[in-house]
Amino acid sequence: MDVNEALLKYCLRLGDDAMILGHRLSELCSKGPYLEEDIALTNISLDLFGQTRMMYTTAGEIEGKGRTEDDFAYKRLEPEFQNVLLVEQPNGNFGNTVARQMIFSVFYYHLFKELQTSSNEKLAAFAAKSLKETTYHMRHSCEWIVRLGDGTEESHWKIQDALNDIWSYRHELFEKDEVDETLIEAGLIPDTVTFKAAFEATIQDVLDRATIEELEEGWKATGGRKGHHSEYLGHILPIFQSIPRTYPESKW
Amino acid sequence: MSADNQFPQWEVFIQSKTGLPYKHVGNVHAADGELALQNARDLYTRRQEGTSIWVLPTDQIVASNPDDSDAFFDPAEDKIYRAATYYTMPKGAKHI
Numbered sequence: 001m002d003v004n005e006a007l008l009k010y011c012l013r014l015g016d017d018a019m020i021l022g023h024r025l026s027e028l029c030s031k032g033p034y035l036e037e038d039i040a041l042t043n044i045s046l047d048l049f050g051q052t053r054m055m056y057t058t059a060g061e062i063e064g065k066g067r068t069e070d071d072f073a074y075k076r077l078e079p080e081f082q083n084v085l086l087v088e089q090p091n092g093n094f095g096n097t098v099a100r101q102m103i104f105s106v107f108y109y110h111l112f113k114e115l116q117t118s119s120n121e122k123l124a125a126f127a128a129k130s131l132k133e134t135t136y137h138m139r140h141s142c143e144w145i146v147r148l149g150d151g152t153e154e155s156h157w158k159i160q161d162a163l164n165d166i167w168s169y170r171h172e173l174f175e176k177d178e179v180d181e182t183l184i185e186a187g188l189i190p191d192t193v194t195f196k197a198a199f200e201a202t203i204q205d206v207l208d209r210a211t212i213e214e215l216e217e218g219w220k221a222t223g224g225r226k227g228h229h230s231e232y233l234g235h236i237l238p239i240f241q242s243i244p245r246t247y248p249e250s251k252w
Numbered sequence: 253m254s255a256d257n258q259f260p261q262w263e264v265f266i267q268s269k270t271g272l273p274y275k276h277v278g279n280v281h282a283a284d285g286e287l288a289l290q291n292a293r294d295l296y297t298r299r300q301e302g303t304s305i306w307v308l309p310t311d312q313i314v315a316s317n318p319d320d321s322d323a324f325f326d327p328a329e330d331k332i333y334r335a336a337t338y339y340t341m342p343k344g345a346k347h348i
Binding site: 144 | 294
């Protein structure tokens with residue numbers, strides 16, 4: 001695989017991860033557990049859509065066929081999306097939402113820290129900007145996990161369950177295929193293995209503070225990077241894409 | 253949430269620039285100080301309103317009682333000599 005093709009796919013994957021999670025969080029708009037948290041979650045959603053736009057726009061430039069950010073968001077089908085399965089999982093209860101967010105934010109926090117020194121200027125600038133946002137998303141979700149875990153008996157078992165349920169989805173974030181290997185070899189992206197221990201240490205620290213017992217190891221989520229999705233993405237896209245597909249030329 | 257199962261209330265103060273006084277901007281509900289700070293950040297600094305935030309538990313504020321207004325504030329009414337404008341500028345004073 002040549003570097004340009006790998007770069008295009010990599011940008012789309014980062015964009016897809018951010019967009020699908022951004023959409024999930026946007027579903028909570030006006031449905032947050034209370035006013036302040038409603039705004040906090042939709043703020044995170046907006047940050048993720050900002051990141052999506054940067055990645056899709058960059059992807060369009062790399063591809064050079066005139067596709068825009070909207071084309072990537074609205075005119076691709078389910079198998080063309082290569083987001084990890086983690087981000088399409090349902091919001092569930094508030095514990096499920098913050099558990100999913102913590103794993104995502106801690107991973108991307110460590111990725112962006114490395115990626116901001118990429119020799120590719122676009123990726124480096126994207127990572128530097130996104131790192132600031134992600135640092136806050138991480139703090140927000142981690143502090144909630146501590147409070148839920150070390151809160152009431154009910155909040156403890158709910159967050160323990162939520163973390164057990166989502167924990168197996170982390171594996172996919174560290175997967176490597178031809179796209180990653182081409183870019184690692186070209187020195188454009190970090191090898192995720194270099195920060196896996198740091199990722200685990202960050203999470204373990206939160207779990208300890210939250211008095212969460214050791215998380216259950218089960219299956220390993222996989223497939224998203226190949227376009228094989230869980231049952232959920234097929235329900236997200238028709239809602240997300242309905243307006244531009246119904247009125248293809250409309251502007252708003 | 254109904255009124256009686258809300259998290260405690262915190263008052264939010266924002267400093268728009270270093271060196272300027274903190275201004276009261278409103279309040280938030282939160283379980284503790286760290287979350288109050290995060291909520292304040294999310295609610296009140298989305299449009300670059302500030303560079304620093306204070307949050308204080310609302311119940312820690314000691315407020316004057318409106319019933320005390322007569323004794324507290326009215327006596328200042330006729331002390332106009334306490335305002336700088338009461339005094340005429342001395343002739344020749346340039347740097348006041």
